[in-house]
Amino acid sequence: RKEVEQDPGPFNVPEGATVAFNCTYSNSASQSFFWYRQDCRKEPKLLMSVYSSGNEDGRFTAQLNRASQYISLLIRDSKLSDSATYLCVVNKAGGSYIPTFGRGTSLIVHP
Amino acid sequence: DVKVTQSSRYLVKRTGEKVFLECVQDMDHENMFWYRQDPGLGLRLIYFSYDVKMKEKGDIPEGYSVSREKKERFSLILESASTNQTSMYLCASSASGTIEQYFGPGTRLTVT
Numbered sequence: 001r002k003e004v005e006q007d008p009g010p011f012n013v014p015e016g017a018t019v020a021f022n023c024t025y026s027n028s029a030s031q032s033f034f035w036y037r038q039d040c041r042k043e044p045k046l047l048m049s050v051y052s053s054g055n056e057d058g059r060f061t062a063q064l065n066r067a068s069q070y071i072s073l074l075i076r077d078s079k080l081s082d083s084a085t086y087l088c089v090v091n092k093a094g095g096s097y098i099p100t101f102g103r104g105t106s107l108i109v110h111p
Numbered sequence: 112d113v114k115v116t117q118s119s120r121y122l123v124k125r126t127g128e129k130v131f132l133e134c135v136q137d138m139d140h141e142n143m144f145w146y147r148q149d150p151g152l153g154l155r156l157i158y159f160s161y162d163v164k165m166k167e168k169g170d171i172p173e174g175y176s177v178s179r180e181k182k183e184r185f186s187l188i189l190e191s192a193s194t195n196q197t198s199m200y201l202c203a204s205s206a207s208g209t210i211e212q213y214f215g216p217g218t219r220l221t222v223t
Contacts, residue, residue, distance in 0.1 A: 044154070044201075049211070097209060098159065099212060103153035
């Protein structure tokens with residue numbers, strides 16, 4: 001099983017739709033979780049952290065399910081500008097500061 | 112605002128050439144990383160450094176070396192470039208104790 005797995009997509013949704021991505025991780029000792037966004041031909045940029053209690057930032061909600069070892073990202077009221085690849089990031093183990101990146105999920109929001 | 116800069120956005124080199132890619136960060140971060148990113152393969156860690164003069168191999172170190180003589184600067188060296196090293200190279204930095212990384216804009220290297 002890969003350390004971090006994501007459905008590559010693409011997820012093709014109309015503007016205004018709600019879309020959700022999941023990311024599964026294999027190491028139960030992982031403690032740090034993030035979502036990054038990467039636009040075409042650009043560098044990844046931090047989107048949001050994922051806390052045990054879940055967290056929300058505007059239209060974006062991130063959640064962690066430790067029992068099933070996955071994190072999720074929900075985007076409400078999708079905008080054209082949300083089109084990008086979303087990368088899930090998990091630390092390798094325990095207190096390690098070395099991240100493992102998923103391969104990303106591609107989102108295309110169309111008019 | 113964290114800033115990570117890379118020496119070149121685009122680079123074309125010939126097979127067998129020695130290639131230097133430089134990365135500089137201005138946030139006094141302890142940790143610095145080099146990745147390559149290829150379609151379908153995602154980000155793969157080449158080398159990282161958690162302190163000056165310290166380096167650790169990542170998942171794909173073969174054919175690469177690194178140098179960190181100053182805290183703010185981390186260099187990636189391709190001793191003898193090969194065509195399979197054509198890729199996007201991304202540098203990142205993070206503060207001690209966190210995996211929250213900040214990336215440079217990337218260098219698209221083509222080896223012919």
